[in-house]
Amino acid sequence: MLNATPKEYVKRSGLVINPAKTCQPVGAMYAALGIHRCMPHSHGSQGCCSYHRTFLTRNFRDPVMASTSSFTEGTAVFGGGANLKTSIKNIFSIYDPDIIAIHTTCLSETIGDDIPTYIAQTQIPEGKTIIHVNTPSYVGSHVTGFSNMVKGMVKYLCTNSKNPNGKLNIIPGFVNPGDMREIKRIMKLLDMEIIMFPDTSGVLDAPMTGRFEMYPAGGAKVEDIRDAGNSISTLALGYFASADGANELEKKCKVPCKILKTPIGIKATDDMIMAVSRAAGKAVPYELEEERGQLLDIILDSQHQYQGKTVALTGDPDFLIGLTEFILSMGMIPQYVLTGTPGEYFEKEINMMFKEAGVEGKVKAAGDLFTLHQWMKENPVDLLIGGTHSKFIAKAEDVPFVRLGFPILDRSVHSYMPITGYRGGMRIVELISGALLDRRDRDAADEDLEMLL
Secondary structure, three states, rough: OOOOOHHOOOOOOOOOOOEOOOHHHHHHHHHOOEOOOEEEEEEEOHHHHHHHHHHHHHHOOOOOOEEEOOOHHHHHHHOOOOHHHHHHHHHHHOOOOOOOEEEEHHHHHHHOOHHHHHHHOOOOOOOEEEEEOOOOOOOHHHHHHHHHHHHHHHHHHOOOOOOOOOOEEEHHHHHOHHHHHHHHHHHHHHOOEEEOOOOOOOOOOOOOOOOOOOOOOOEEEHHHHHHHHHEEEEEEEEEEEEEEEEHHHHHOOOOEEEEEEEEHHHEEEEEEEHHHHHHHHOOOOHHHHHHHHHHHHHHHOOOOOOOEEEEEEEEEHHHHHHHHHHHHHHOEEEEEEEOOOOHHHHHHHHHHHHHOOOOOOOOOOHHHHHHHHHHHOOOOOOOOEEOOOHHHHHHHHHOOEEEOOOOOOOOOHHHHHEEEHHHHHHHHHHHHHHHHHHHHHHHHHHHHHHHHO
8 A cells, every 4th residue: 555546545445424315214204294194103212213303303493293112122122013003002092193104213124023014913093094114224315215205105095096186196306395385386387286295395384373283284185195096197306206106106006107307497397397288288377487587587697607617516316416407507517416325327317417518527326425525625616515514525625605405404494495496496596606706705805905915
């Protein structure tokens, strides 16, 4: 190693430093909260459930309700069957949800608890429902957990009663409540009746009424999720978070599906709107055309601020695929794109975008923030976009930073403001141009100070 280059000294295998993801149960819990009157249940230790609840509460600034099987050392040896059966009985008795959505943790997965058998051995009150998914934290990421829970909803709930409802299913992917509201608004403008599941709008962005509600008014109702098996088709917005659920629904209930990108920016939003317009057999209303034109106008007005600027992007894969496409359309150069979620599809999609745009960049799935920091040290960029944990890289490298994606733990309001659709595109442009202008103003102030001195 004496003749090794500096790069060879930091080569790693089997070691992650500052992961660009969190664990499956966080995503599963978030998806479960998108069902009306649902109690997410963590089958594992109390500490795991507390962490997942705290993580989501910090991101959305709303209290996240969930229950746990409260494993002990004895449970780890003899299994969690008794704990789960007692938990189910207590949850229905005390908290009275319409549905319990069980997800597993590392410990219950490692000891091999047979959840379906435990559920079958439990007396479920009339009119109540239980679903479950396996979400080992040592596989995938929070996006994988979200996807697994959506697939579990389809497996347990969706049925084809041979009575077509004429509706369109929307699986929105791992996006904020504000994005789900925006997608529903666009569907309303297109005059399309939809069933969106999961739907965390009205749950994690519920209004302050002065009275605590264990189950806020929002969320997809169980009967609507069941009826999704009678819809005309399904739009899955995002390959990683939504495709598995849509494919399972097509397999189980013969509802055809179409997998689209998360509708971030112009092209991805165009694709979603045109797919819905064709399904509805109706023209796109002027209001949406006007919003599209406004976004184009904003891009042109501020184009001189970011044209040719290099960007480093990190976050969830579906979010990054949509954002990278939008960044390229704005004339910026996404030099580094990194996600913590594994999947060859991600690297293939981003590399295809690079090739079509004639851009040279680095992309990595199942990466970590240490890798991104290394890249930026070797060849700096003009802007960094990512979640809260990326701020330490921005500070160390003195790079303008835009908080977008998940998680954002040190700012409020973001989950109410959409980044999807044309309106969401306007917000992204505002955040990017604002960050670059702030940096330019700071540099100009530093130059003025030097002249005075």
